[in-house]
Amino acid sequence: MSSPFSNTVYVWQALFLREALDRFFGSRAAWAWLLVEPAMHIGFIGGVWGMMRRNSMGGINIQLWIIVGMLAFFLFRRTAVQTLHALDCNKAFFAFRQVRPFDVALVRASVEAFSMFFISLFILGAAAMMGLDVLPDDSLKVLLALSGLWLFGLGYGLVTSVCMRMVPDSGHIFQILMMPLYLISGTIMPLRYIPLPYRDWLLWNPLAHGLELVRLGFFSNYHTLTVSFSYLYYWALGSIALGLALYRGLETRLVTQ
Structure with missing residues:
Protein backbone atom coordinates (compact mmCIF):
# COMPACT_ATOMS: atom_id res chain seq x y z
CA MET A 1 0.00 0.00 0.00
CA SER A 2 1.37 3.39 -0.95
CA SER A 3 2.08 5.94 1.77
CA PRO A 4 0.64 9.49 1.89
CA PHE A 5 4.09 10.84 1.07
CA SER A 6 4.47 8.70 -2.02
CA ASN A 7 0.98 9.71 -3.15
CA THR A 8 1.97 13.37 -2.77
CA VAL A 9 5.13 12.78 -4.82
CA TYR A 10 3.07 11.16 -7.58
CA VAL A 11 0.72 14.15 -7.57
CA TRP A 12 3.67 16.56 -7.80
CA GLN A 13 5.18 14.59 -10.69
CA ALA A 14 1.92 14.60 -12.64
CA LEU A 15 1.30 18.30 -12.02
CA PHE A 16 4.90 19.17 -12.90
CA LEU A 17 4.67 17.35 -16.22
CA ARG A 18 1.38 19.02 -17.06
CA GLU A 19 2.66 22.51 -16.13
CA ALA A 20 5.93 22.03 -18.02
CA LEU A 21 4.15 20.91 -21.18
CA ASP A 22 1.74 23.83 -20.93
CA ARG A 23 4.51 26.39 -20.32
CA PHE A 24 6.86 25.19 -23.05
CA PHE A 25 4.43 23.88 -25.67
CA GLY A 26 1.12 25.59 -24.89
CA SER A 27 1.50 27.60 -28.11
CA ARG A 28 3.89 27.67 -31.04
CA ALA A 29 6.10 30.38 -29.56
CA ALA A 30 5.62 29.63 -25.85
CA TRP A 31 9.15 28.33 -25.29
CA ALA A 32 10.68 31.13 -27.37
CA TRP A 33 8.91 33.89 -25.43
CA LEU A 34 10.36 32.53 -22.16
CA LEU A 35 13.80 33.32 -23.57
CA VAL A 36 13.02 36.42 -25.63
CA GLU A 37 11.49 38.44 -22.78
CA ILE A 45 19.00 48.29 -20.65
CA GLY A 46 22.45 47.41 -21.97
CA GLY A 47 21.86 49.71 -24.93
CA VAL A 48 20.79 52.57 -22.66
CA TRP A 49 23.93 52.28 -20.52
CA GLY A 50 25.99 51.90 -23.71
CA MET A 51 24.69 55.20 -25.07
CA MET A 52 25.75 56.75 -21.77
CA ARG A 53 29.24 55.31 -22.43
CA ARG A 54 29.24 53.40 -19.17
CA ASN A 55 31.54 50.34 -19.27
CA SER A 56 31.61 49.21 -15.65
CA MET A 57 29.43 49.21 -12.56
CA GLY A 58 30.86 48.74 -9.12
CA GLY A 59 34.12 47.56 -10.65
CA ILE A 60 32.62 44.90 -12.96
CA ASN A 61 31.61 44.79 -16.62
CA ILE A 62 28.32 46.65 -17.17
CA GLN A 63 26.87 43.95 -19.43
CA LEU A 64 27.49 41.21 -16.86
CA TRP A 65 26.10 43.48 -14.13
CA ILE A 66 22.87 43.83 -16.10
CA ILE A 67 22.63 40.15 -17.10
CA VAL A 68 23.13 38.80 -13.59
CA GLY A 69 20.73 41.25 -11.96
CA MET A 70 18.09 40.82 -14.65
CA LEU A 71 18.12 37.02 -14.49
CA ALA A 72 17.90 37.13 -10.69
CA PHE A 73 14.93 39.50 -10.77
CA PHE A 74 13.15 37.45 -13.44
CA LEU A 75 13.51 34.36 -11.25
CA PHE A 76 11.61 36.15 -8.49
CA ARG A 77 9.07 37.83 -10.76
CA ARG A 78 8.11 34.79 -12.79
CA THR A 79 7.89 32.59 -9.70
CA ALA A 80 5.67 35.13 -7.94
CA VAL A 81 3.37 35.71 -10.93
CA GLN A 82 2.94 32.03 -11.75
CA THR A 83 2.22 31.18 -8.11
CA LEU A 84 -0.23 34.10 -7.96
CA HIS A 85 -2.35 32.48 -10.69
CA ALA A 86 -1.86 28.88 -9.54
CA LEU A 87 -5.29 28.49 -7.94
CA ASP A 88 -7.29 29.96 -10.82
CA CYS A 89 -5.40 28.01 -13.48
CA ASN A 90 -5.85 24.64 -11.78
CA LYS A 91 -9.45 24.72 -10.54
CA ALA A 92 -10.34 21.47 -12.32
CA PHE A 93 -7.72 19.49 -10.40
CA PHE A 94 -9.32 20.25 -7.05
CA ALA A 95 -12.01 17.71 -7.97
CA PHE A 96 -9.40 15.08 -7.06
CA ARG A 97 -9.03 14.81 -3.31
CA GLN A 98 -5.31 14.03 -3.65
CA VAL A 99 -4.63 17.50 -5.06
CA ARG A 100 -4.35 20.29 -2.50
CA PRO A 101 -4.06 24.03 -3.22
CA PHE A 102 -0.47 24.14 -2.02
CA ASP A 103 0.49 21.35 -4.44
CA VAL A 104 -0.37 23.39 -7.53
CA ALA A 105 1.36 26.50 -6.15
CA LEU A 106 4.57 24.64 -5.31
CA VAL A 107 4.67 22.85 -8.65
CA ARG A 108 4.12 26.07 -10.60
CA ALA A 109 6.98 27.72 -8.73
CA SER A 110 9.20 24.68 -9.37
CA VAL A 111 8.50 24.80 -13.11
CA GLU A 112 9.62 28.44 -13.14
CA ALA A 113 12.86 27.56 -11.35
CA PHE A 114 13.40 24.77 -13.88
CA SER A 115 12.79 27.04 -16.88
CA MET A 116 14.90 29.93 -15.52
CA PHE A 117 17.81 27.54 -14.95
CA PHE A 118 18.01 26.69 -18.65
CA ILE A 119 17.24 30.26 -19.76
CA SER A 120 20.10 31.52 -17.57
CA LEU A 121 22.45 28.88 -18.96
CA PHE A 122 21.58 29.94 -22.51
CA ILE A 123 22.00 33.68 -21.90
CA LEU A 124 25.21 33.27 -19.88
CA GLY A 125 26.50 30.89 -22.56
CA ALA A 126 25.81 33.52 -25.23
CA ALA A 127 27.65 36.10 -23.08
CA ALA A 128 30.62 33.73 -22.75
CA MET A 129 30.75 33.35 -26.53
CA MET A 130 31.04 37.13 -26.71
CA GLY A 131 34.17 36.96 -24.57
CA LEU A 132 32.71 37.77 -21.14
CA ASP A 133 33.83 35.87 -18.05
CA VAL A 134 30.56 34.44 -16.73
CA LEU A 135 31.90 31.92 -14.20
CA PRO A 136 30.96 32.94 -10.63
CA ASP A 137 33.67 33.52 -8.04
CA ASP A 138 31.55 31.92 -5.31
CA SER A 139 29.01 29.43 -6.69
CA LEU A 140 27.61 28.63 -3.23
CA LYS A 141 26.82 32.28 -2.54
CA VAL A 142 25.09 32.56 -5.92
CA LEU A 143 23.03 29.44 -5.23
CA LEU A 144 22.00 30.63 -1.76
CA ALA A 145 21.02 34.08 -3.06
CA LEU A 146 19.00 32.65 -5.95
CA SER A 147 17.32 30.16 -3.60
CA GLY A 148 16.34 33.03 -1.31
CA LEU A 149 14.85 34.97 -4.24
CA TRP A 150 12.94 31.88 -5.42
CA LEU A 151 11.59 31.21 -1.92
CA PHE A 152 10.52 34.85 -1.59
CA GLY A 153 8.79 34.61 -4.96
CA LEU A 154 6.98 31.50 -3.76
CA GLY A 155 5.95 33.17 -0.50
CA TYR A 156 4.82 36.34 -2.27
CA GLY A 157 2.77 34.23 -4.68
CA LEU A 158 1.18 32.19 -1.90
CA VAL A 159 0.01 35.25 0.01
CA THR A 160 -1.16 37.20 -3.04
CA SER A 161 -2.94 34.19 -4.58
CA VAL A 162 -5.11 33.92 -1.48
CA CYS A 163 -5.83 37.65 -1.60
CA MET A 164 -6.75 37.41 -5.28
CA ARG A 165 -9.00 34.43 -4.58
CA MET A 166 -10.84 36.46 -1.93
CA VAL A 167 -10.83 39.74 -3.92
CA PRO A 168 -10.40 38.89 -7.65
CA ASP A 169 -9.59 42.44 -8.79
CA SER A 170 -6.59 42.60 -6.43
CA GLY A 171 -4.64 40.45 -8.90
CA HIS A 172 -4.21 43.47 -11.18
CA ILE A 173 -2.73 45.47 -8.31
CA PHE A 174 -0.21 42.76 -7.44
CA GLN A 175 0.98 42.53 -11.04
CA ILE A 176 1.27 46.33 -11.29
CA LEU A 177 3.46 46.27 -8.17
CA MET A 178 6.08 44.34 -10.16
CA MET A 179 7.03 47.49 -12.10
CA PRO A 180 8.02 49.60 -9.06
CA LEU A 181 9.81 46.56 -7.62
CA TYR A 182 11.68 46.31 -10.91
CA LEU A 183 12.79 49.91 -10.55
CA ILE A 184 13.68 50.04 -6.84
CA SER A 185 15.51 46.71 -6.49
CA GLY A 186 18.74 47.66 -8.22
CA THR A 187 17.88 45.77 -11.40
CA ILE A 188 18.68 48.59 -13.84
CA MET A 189 20.42 51.16 -11.62
CA PRO A 190 22.77 50.65 -8.63
CA LEU A 191 21.19 51.57 -5.34
CA ARG A 192 24.39 53.34 -4.27
CA TYR A 193 23.58 55.99 -6.88
CA ILE A 194 20.44 56.89 -4.92
CA PRO A 195 21.04 59.81 -2.51
CA LEU A 196 20.51 59.51 1.21
CA PRO A 197 18.12 59.06 2.99
CA TYR A 198 16.21 57.39 0.14
CA ARG A 199 18.95 54.80 -0.31
CA ASP A 200 18.41 53.50 3.22
CA TRP A 201 14.68 53.30 2.60
CA LEU A 202 15.22 51.16 -0.50
CA LEU A 203 17.30 48.71 1.53
CA TRP A 204 14.10 47.70 3.33
CA ASN A 205 13.31 45.89 0.08
CA PRO A 206 14.53 42.25 0.37
CA LEU A 207 14.83 41.98 -3.42
CA ALA A 208 17.62 44.56 -3.36
CA HIS A 209 19.55 42.33 -0.96
CA GLY A 210 18.95 39.27 -3.13
CA LEU A 211 20.10 40.87 -6.39
CA GLU A 212 23.22 42.37 -4.86
CA LEU A 213 24.11 39.07 -3.16
CA VAL A 214 23.87 37.28 -6.51
CA ARG A 215 26.23 39.85 -8.02
CA LEU A 216 28.60 39.49 -5.07
CA GLY A 217 28.64 35.75 -5.67
CA PHE A 218 29.59 36.26 -9.29
CA PHE A 219 32.13 39.02 -8.64
CA SER A 220 33.96 38.97 -5.31
CA ASN A 221 35.45 42.45 -5.99
CA TYR A 222 32.04 44.03 -6.63
CA HIS A 223 31.53 47.29 -4.71
CA THR A 224 28.04 47.51 -3.28
CA LEU A 225 26.05 48.44 -0.17
CA THR A 226 25.81 46.34 2.97
CA VAL A 227 23.41 43.49 2.20
CA SER A 228 22.38 40.48 4.24
CA PHE A 229 21.44 36.86 3.60
CA SER A 230 19.56 36.74 6.89
CA TYR A 231 17.33 39.67 5.92
CA LEU A 232 16.48 38.07 2.58
CA TYR A 233 15.67 34.72 4.19
CA TYR A 234 13.64 36.29 7.00
CA TRP A 235 11.35 37.75 4.36
CA ALA A 236 11.34 34.59 2.26
CA LEU A 237 10.55 32.16 5.07
CA GLY A 238 8.19 34.61 6.78
CA SER A 239 6.12 35.06 3.61
CA ILE A 240 6.00 31.29 3.05
CA ALA A 241 4.88 30.72 6.64
CA LEU A 242 2.13 33.33 6.24
CA GLY A 243 1.09 31.84 2.91
CA LEU A 244 0.93 28.32 4.32
CA ALA A 245 -1.15 29.56 7.25
CA LEU A 246 -3.60 31.24 4.87
CA TYR A 247 -3.77 28.15 2.65
CA ARG A 248 -4.38 25.95 5.69
CA GLY A 249 -7.00 28.17 7.28
CA LEU A 250 -8.89 28.96 4.05
CA GLU A 251 -8.42 25.69 2.18
CA THR A 252 -12.11 24.94 1.80
CA ARG A 253 -12.85 28.40 0.41
CA LEU A 254 -9.85 28.24 -1.92
CA VAL A 255 -11.06 24.97 -3.41
CA THR A 256 -14.78 25.72 -3.68
CA GLN A 257 -14.92 29.44 -4.45
Whole structure:
Protein backbone atom coordinates (compact mmCIF):
# COMPACT_ATOMS: atom_id res chain seq x y z
CA MET A 1 0.00 0.00 0.00
CA SER A 2 1.37 3.39 -0.95
CA SER A 3 2.08 5.94 1.77
CA PRO A 4 0.64 9.49 1.89
CA PHE A 5 4.09 10.84 1.07
CA SER A 6 4.47 8.70 -2.02
CA ASN A 7 0.98 9.71 -3.15
CA THR A 8 1.97 13.37 -2.77
CA VAL A 9 5.13 12.78 -4.82
CA TYR A 10 3.07 11.16 -7.58
CA VAL A 11 0.72 14.15 -7.57
CA TRP A 12 3.67 16.56 -7.80
CA GLN A 13 5.18 14.59 -10.69
CA ALA A 14 1.92 14.60 -12.64
CA LEU A 15 1.30 18.30 -12.02
CA PHE A 16 4.90 19.17 -12.90
CA LEU A 17 4.67 17.35 -16.22
CA ARG A 18 1.38 19.02 -17.06
CA GLU A 19 2.66 22.51 -16.13
CA ALA A 20 5.93 22.03 -18.02
CA LEU A 21 4.15 20.91 -21.18
CA ASP A 22 1.74 23.83 -20.93
CA ARG A 23 4.51 26.39 -20.32
CA PHE A 24 6.86 25.19 -23.05
CA PHE A 25 4.43 23.88 -25.67
CA GLY A 26 1.12 25.59 -24.89
CA SER A 27 1.50 27.60 -28.11
CA ARG A 28 3.89 27.67 -31.04
CA ALA A 29 6.10 30.38 -29.56
CA ALA A 30 5.62 29.63 -25.85
CA TRP A 31 9.15 28.33 -25.29
CA ALA A 32 10.68 31.13 -27.37
CA TRP A 33 8.91 33.89 -25.43
CA LEU A 34 10.36 32.53 -22.16
CA LEU A 35 13.80 33.32 -23.57
CA VAL A 36 13.02 36.42 -25.63
CA GLU A 37 11.49 38.44 -22.78
CA PRO A 38 14.59 38.57 -20.50
CA ALA A 39 16.87 38.87 -23.53
CA MET A 40 14.94 41.96 -24.71
CA HIS A 41 15.15 43.56 -21.27
CA ILE A 42 18.89 42.86 -21.07
CA GLY A 43 19.48 44.21 -24.59
CA PHE A 44 17.45 47.38 -24.01
CA ILE A 45 19.00 48.29 -20.65
CA GLY A 46 22.45 47.41 -21.97
CA GLY A 47 21.86 49.71 -24.93
CA VAL A 48 20.79 52.57 -22.66
CA TRP A 49 23.93 52.28 -20.52
CA GLY A 50 25.99 51.90 -23.71
CA MET A 51 24.69 55.20 -25.07
CA MET A 52 25.75 56.75 -21.77
CA ARG A 53 29.24 55.31 -22.43
CA ARG A 54 29.24 53.40 -19.17
CA ASN A 55 31.54 50.34 -19.27
CA SER A 56 31.61 49.21 -15.65
CA MET A 57 29.43 49.21 -12.56
CA GLY A 58 30.86 48.74 -9.12
CA GLY A 59 34.12 47.56 -10.65
CA ILE A 60 32.62 44.90 -12.96
CA ASN A 61 31.61 44.79 -16.62
CA ILE A 62 28.32 46.65 -17.17
CA GLN A 63 26.87 43.95 -19.43
CA LEU A 64 27.49 41.21 -16.86
CA TRP A 65 26.10 43.48 -14.13
CA ILE A 66 22.87 43.83 -16.10
CA ILE A 67 22.63 40.15 -17.10
CA VAL A 68 23.13 38.80 -13.59
CA GLY A 69 20.73 41.25 -11.96
CA MET A 70 18.09 40.82 -14.65
CA LEU A 71 18.12 37.02 -14.49
CA ALA A 72 17.90 37.13 -10.69
CA PHE A 73 14.93 39.50 -10.77
CA PHE A 74 13.15 37.45 -13.44
CA LEU A 75 13.51 34.36 -11.25
CA PHE A 76 11.61 36.15 -8.49
CA ARG A 77 9.07 37.83 -10.76
CA ARG A 78 8.11 34.79 -12.79
CA THR A 79 7.89 32.59 -9.70
CA ALA A 80 5.67 35.13 -7.94
CA VAL A 81 3.37 35.71 -10.93
CA GLN A 82 2.94 32.03 -11.75
CA THR A 83 2.22 31.18 -8.11
CA LEU A 84 -0.23 34.10 -7.96
CA HIS A 85 -2.35 32.48 -10.69
CA ALA A 86 -1.86 28.88 -9.54
CA LEU A 87 -5.29 28.49 -7.94
CA ASP A 88 -7.29 29.96 -10.82
CA CYS A 89 -5.40 28.01 -13.48
CA ASN A 90 -5.85 24.64 -11.78
CA LYS A 91 -9.45 24.72 -10.54
CA ALA A 92 -10.34 21.47 -12.32
CA PHE A 93 -7.72 19.49 -10.40
CA PHE A 94 -9.32 20.25 -7.05
CA ALA A 95 -12.01 17.71 -7.97
CA PHE A 96 -9.40 15.08 -7.06
CA ARG A 97 -9.03 14.81 -3.31
CA GLN A 98 -5.31 14.03 -3.65
CA VAL A 99 -4.63 17.50 -5.06
CA ARG A 100 -4.35 20.29 -2.50
CA PRO A 101 -4.06 24.03 -3.22
CA PHE A 102 -0.47 24.14 -2.02
CA ASP A 103 0.49 21.35 -4.44
CA VAL A 104 -0.37 23.39 -7.53
CA ALA A 105 1.36 26.50 -6.15
CA LEU A 106 4.57 24.64 -5.31
CA VAL A 107 4.67 22.85 -8.65
CA ARG A 108 4.12 26.07 -10.60
CA ALA A 109 6.98 27.72 -8.73
CA SER A 110 9.20 24.68 -9.37
CA VAL A 111 8.50 24.80 -13.11
CA GLU A 112 9.62 28.44 -13.14
CA ALA A 113 12.86 27.56 -11.35
CA PHE A 114 13.40 24.77 -13.88
CA SER A 115 12.79 27.04 -16.88
CA MET A 116 14.90 29.93 -15.52
CA PHE A 117 17.81 27.54 -14.95
CA PHE A 118 18.01 26.69 -18.65
CA ILE A 119 17.24 30.26 -19.76
CA SER A 120 20.10 31.52 -17.57
CA LEU A 121 22.45 28.88 -18.96
CA PHE A 122 21.58 29.94 -22.51
CA ILE A 123 22.00 33.68 -21.90
CA LEU A 124 25.21 33.27 -19.88
CA GLY A 125 26.50 30.89 -22.56
CA ALA A 126 25.81 33.52 -25.23
CA ALA A 127 27.65 36.10 -23.08
CA ALA A 128 30.62 33.73 -22.75
CA MET A 129 30.75 33.35 -26.53
CA MET A 130 31.04 37.13 -26.71
CA GLY A 131 34.17 36.96 -24.57
CA LEU A 132 32.71 37.77 -21.14
CA ASP A 133 33.83 35.87 -18.05
CA VAL A 134 30.56 34.44 -16.73
CA LEU A 135 31.90 31.92 -14.20
CA PRO A 136 30.96 32.94 -10.63
CA ASP A 137 33.67 33.52 -8.04
CA ASP A 138 31.55 31.92 -5.31
CA SER A 139 29.01 29.43 -6.69
CA LEU A 140 27.61 28.63 -3.23
CA LYS A 141 26.82 32.28 -2.54
CA VAL A 142 25.09 32.56 -5.92
CA LEU A 143 23.03 29.44 -5.23
CA LEU A 144 22.00 30.63 -1.76
CA ALA A 145 21.02 34.08 -3.06
CA LEU A 146 19.00 32.65 -5.95
CA SER A 147 17.32 30.16 -3.60
CA GLY A 148 16.34 33.03 -1.31
CA LEU A 149 14.85 34.97 -4.24
CA TRP A 150 12.94 31.88 -5.42
CA LEU A 151 11.59 31.21 -1.92
CA PHE A 152 10.52 34.85 -1.59
CA GLY A 153 8.79 34.61 -4.96
CA LEU A 154 6.98 31.50 -3.76
CA GLY A 155 5.95 33.17 -0.50
CA TYR A 156 4.82 36.34 -2.27
CA GLY A 157 2.77 34.23 -4.68
CA LEU A 158 1.18 32.19 -1.90
CA VAL A 159 0.01 35.25 0.01
CA THR A 160 -1.16 37.20 -3.04
CA SER A 161 -2.94 34.19 -4.58
CA VAL A 162 -5.11 33.92 -1.48
CA CYS A 163 -5.83 37.65 -1.60
CA MET A 164 -6.75 37.41 -5.28
CA ARG A 165 -9.00 34.43 -4.58
CA MET A 166 -10.84 36.46 -1.93
CA VAL A 167 -10.83 39.74 -3.92
CA PRO A 168 -10.40 38.89 -7.65
CA ASP A 169 -9.59 42.44 -8.79
CA SER A 170 -6.59 42.60 -6.43
CA GLY A 171 -4.64 40.45 -8.90
CA HIS A 172 -4.21 43.47 -11.18
CA ILE A 173 -2.73 45.47 -8.31
CA PHE A 174 -0.21 42.76 -7.44
CA GLN A 175 0.98 42.53 -11.04
CA ILE A 176 1.27 46.33 -11.29
CA LEU A 177 3.46 46.27 -8.17
CA MET A 178 6.08 44.34 -10.16
CA MET A 179 7.03 47.49 -12.10
CA PRO A 180 8.02 49.60 -9.06
CA LEU A 181 9.81 46.56 -7.62
CA TYR A 182 11.68 46.31 -10.91
CA LEU A 183 12.79 49.91 -10.55
CA ILE A 184 13.68 50.04 -6.84
CA SER A 185 15.51 46.71 -6.49
CA GLY A 186 18.74 47.66 -8.22
CA THR A 187 17.88 45.77 -11.40
CA ILE A 188 18.68 48.59 -13.84
CA MET A 189 20.42 51.16 -11.62
CA PRO A 190 22.77 50.65 -8.63
CA LEU A 191 21.19 51.57 -5.34
CA ARG A 192 24.39 53.34 -4.27
CA TYR A 193 23.58 55.99 -6.88
CA ILE A 194 20.44 56.89 -4.92
CA PRO A 195 21.04 59.81 -2.51
CA LEU A 196 20.51 59.51 1.21
CA PRO A 197 18.12 59.06 2.99
CA TYR A 198 16.21 57.39 0.14
CA ARG A 199 18.95 54.80 -0.31
CA ASP A 200 18.41 53.50 3.22
CA TRP A 201 14.68 53.30 2.60
CA LEU A 202 15.22 51.16 -0.50
CA LEU A 203 17.30 48.71 1.53
CA TRP A 204 14.10 47.70 3.33
CA ASN A 205 13.31 45.89 0.08
CA PRO A 206 14.53 42.25 0.37
CA LEU A 207 14.83 41.98 -3.42
CA ALA A 208 17.62 44.56 -3.36
CA HIS A 209 19.55 42.33 -0.96
CA GLY A 210 18.95 39.27 -3.13
CA LEU A 211 20.10 40.87 -6.39
CA GLU A 212 23.22 42.37 -4.86
CA LEU A 213 24.11 39.07 -3.16
CA VAL A 214 23.87 37.28 -6.51
CA ARG A 215 26.23 39.85 -8.02
CA LEU A 216 28.60 39.49 -5.07
CA GLY A 217 28.64 35.75 -5.67
CA PHE A 218 29.59 36.26 -9.29
CA PHE A 219 32.13 39.02 -8.64
CA SER A 220 33.96 38.97 -5.31
CA ASN A 221 35.45 42.45 -5.99
CA TYR A 222 32.04 44.03 -6.63
CA HIS A 223 31.53 47.29 -4.71
CA THR A 224 28.04 47.51 -3.28
CA LEU A 225 26.05 48.44 -0.17
CA THR A 226 25.81 46.34 2.97
CA VAL A 227 23.41 43.49 2.20
CA SER A 228 22.38 40.48 4.24
CA PHE A 229 21.44 36.86 3.60
CA SER A 230 19.56 36.74 6.89
CA TYR A 231 17.33 39.67 5.92
CA LEU A 232 16.48 38.07 2.58
CA TYR A 233 15.67 34.72 4.19
CA TYR A 234 13.64 36.29 7.00
CA TRP A 235 11.35 37.75 4.36
CA ALA A 236 11.34 34.59 2.26
CA LEU A 237 10.55 32.16 5.07
CA GLY A 238 8.19 34.61 6.78
CA SER A 239 6.12 35.06 3.61
CA ILE A 240 6.00 31.29 3.05
CA ALA A 241 4.88 30.72 6.64
CA LEU A 242 2.13 33.33 6.24
CA GLY A 243 1.09 31.84 2.91
CA LEU A 244 0.93 28.32 4.32
CA ALA A 245 -1.15 29.56 7.25
CA LEU A 246 -3.60 31.24 4.87
CA TYR A 247 -3.77 28.15 2.65
CA ARG A 248 -4.38 25.95 5.69
CA GLY A 249 -7.00 28.17 7.28
CA LEU A 250 -8.89 28.96 4.05
CA GLU A 251 -8.42 25.69 2.18
CA THR A 252 -12.11 24.94 1.80
CA ARG A 253 -12.85 28.40 0.41
CA LEU A 254 -9.85 28.24 -1.92
CA VAL A 255 -11.06 24.97 -3.41
CA THR A 256 -14.78 25.72 -3.68
CA GLN A 257 -14.92 29.44 -4.45
